[in-house]
Amino acid sequence: MTHSATESNQPERGTPGAPSPRNGVSAREPILETSGVSKTFPGVKALQRVDFRLFPGEVHTLMGQNGAGKSTLINVLTGVLAPDAGTIRLGGEVVAFASPQEAEAAGVRTLYQEVNLCPNLSVAENIFAGRQPRRFGAIDWADIKRRAQQALARLDVSLDVTRSLDAYPIAVQQMVAIARALSVDARVLILDEPTSSLDDGEVAQLFKILRHLKQSGIAILFVTHFIEQTYAISDRITVMRNGEREGEYLARDLPADQLVAKMVGHERMSARLREAAHEGQAADDLQEIAQDHAETRDATAERPFVELRGVGRRGTLQPIDLEVQSGKILGLAGLLGSGRTETARLLFGADRADSGTIVVNGRVVRLRSPHDAVRHGIGYCAEDRKKEGIVGELSIRENIVLALQARRGWWRKISRQRARELADVWIERLGIKASDAEQPIALLSGGNQQKALLARWLATDPKLLILDEPTRGIDVAAKFDIMDRLLALCANGLSVLFISSEISEVLRVSHRVAVLRDRRKIAEVAGNASNEDNIYRLIAGSGE
Numbered sequence: 258m259t260h261s262a263t264e265s266n267q268p269e270r271g272t273p274g275a276p277s278p279r280n281g282v283s284a285r286e287p288i289l290e291t292s293g294v295s296k297t298f299p300g301v302k303a304l305q306r307v308d309f310r311l312f313p314g315e316v317h318t319l320m321g322q323n324g325a326g327k328s329t330l331i332n333v334l335t336g337v338l339a340p341d342a343g344t345i346r347l348g349g350e351v352v353a354f355a356s357p358q359e360a361e362a363a364g365v366r367t368l369y370q371e372v373n374l375c376p377n378l379s380v381a382e383n384i385f386a387g388r389q390p391r392r393f394g395a396i397d398w399a400d401i402k403r404r405a406q407q408a409l410a411r412l413d414v415s416l417d418v419t420r421s422l423d424a425y426p427i428a429v430q431q432m433v434a435i436a437r438a439l440s441v442d443a444r445v446l447i448l449d450e451p452t453s454s455l456d457d458g459e460v461a462q463l464f465k466i467l468r469h470l471k472q473s474g475i476a477i478l479f480v481t482h483f484i485e486q487t488y489a490i491s492d493r494i495t496v497m498r499n500g501e502r503e504g505e506y507l508a509r510d511l512p513a514d515q516l517v518a519k520m521v522g523h524e525r526m527s528a529r530l531r532e533a534a535h536e537g538q539a540a541d542d543l544q545e546i547a548q549d550h551a552e553t554r555d556a557t558a559e560r561p562f563v564e565l566r567g568v569g570r571r572g573t574l575q576p577i578d579l580e581v582q583s584g585k586i587l588g589l590a591g592l593l594g595s596g597r598t599e600t601a602r603l604l605f606g607a608d609r610a611d612s613g614t615i616v617v618n619g620r621v622v623r624l625r626s627p628h629d630a631v632r633h634g635i636g637y638c639a640e641d642r643k644k645e646g647i648v649g650e651l652s653i654r655e656n657i658v659l660a661l662q663a664r665r666g667w668w669r670k671i672s673r674q675r676a677r678e679l680a681d682v683w684i685e686r687l688g689i690k691a692s693d694a695e696q697p698i699a700l701l702s703g704g705n706q707q708k709a710l711l712a713r714w715l716a717t718d719p720k721l722l723i724l725d726e727p728t729r730g731i732d733v734a735a736k737f738d739i740m741d742r743l744l745a746l747c748a749n750g751l752s753v754l755f756i757s758s759e760i761s762e763v764l765r766v767s768h769r770v771a772v773l774r775d776r777r778k779i780a781e782v783a784g785n786a787s788n789e790d791n792i793y794r795l796i797a798g799s800g801e
Contacts, residue, residue, distance in 0.1 A: 294343030482594025588767030636714030
């Protein structure tokens, strides 16, 4: 494969310009390169003929929505997965890593979101674990300490290397992980969401180190969902979507709004919805449903059922203010990693806030656990229904009464007859297609599983229902059916916090939309401002 050494302001798909001296990177051959790499899992084309280049002395950021193929590409590059087709070159030589250990031996090191070190060992032991220097057949602890200090000094970090790793915060543990990678002469450093648990000061320190490493010639592949961080550190950006490489761009030539559009495929969204409409209820029909309920919903504008006042969690979510009105739907819009799910988890007590106050029905409350949230009338359908939602081994009936039974306490057991009556009622109300309430829930379609999860929380008579990606992975007809039923429930007073990656979906059902970016709320819109173009501009940092 040959590459142009000239810079292109608008790189064409598949033929982007090579690094130029203007961005601090001289024209040279890639240190790491893929050509036509594909990977398929049962029913999923995770990667499709992906070409990728990483040059020495640059920070190259990989961007894409959930399911875009970023993690699969990293796993292929590092020997976790073998590609089905295509080639990988390291330093110009074709390689086929059989394991991450082989990749590391060749100089390709990966640091994951969760620091993969031993917290009970000292800093020095972590840096040299598995390759301790020896003297006269015994471990040379003095040499380990000296060399560990030298490795950290390279990163401008000074600390007591004899202390246990867990005595230091996550940011320092990240530095230790980088020091370990560099101590084995890494040529390529892959950072997978390294800033997800860091505050702004810690991110700045990490970026200072990455710039230093870049100047020393190390190639850095940076994976993040944070747009501001992308532009703060990147020389080059590769955008992936649906398992394909959408394009490769110099960071300075790709405005943030164009980056967002390329990630989400905004220019194709309307066409996809039109094509999908014939498979189920038309999008226009859903809009009419929303309008039918509008008058009733607007009449319920009372005091907020839930208020978040400066609620945040260090390293997870900047302090946020939100109000969810009774009988209203508040949508949360933003890219993956913007703080949508983190907001939901704080409101449900799944994570504890370390700042701000939560007000429920006019009273300040402390939500220490999901049990506390349920007691206050809050239900939560999590994003991953298979891992955090359904219990596949149980029947539909058992899944539906699960939350109600937990709220009552296991010593006040719901009788089988009562549970069956409840299940039958909700199966009928939500139109769950099943042969019987005793049918294993794992045998239902995705849409019917999602309806069963809705039934689980509706059976508790909640005042607020948090829905995180409630229509992901289900067919168009089921998607519109669920949204129709949501609007009807709100007309009867239910409050909803609605989260979806599909901005068009958020806009259709929401009275107001709070826009999040990089773990902050940046805007809240309604009326004429509630349109896709403005939402995407806000996410990119240029909307009103």
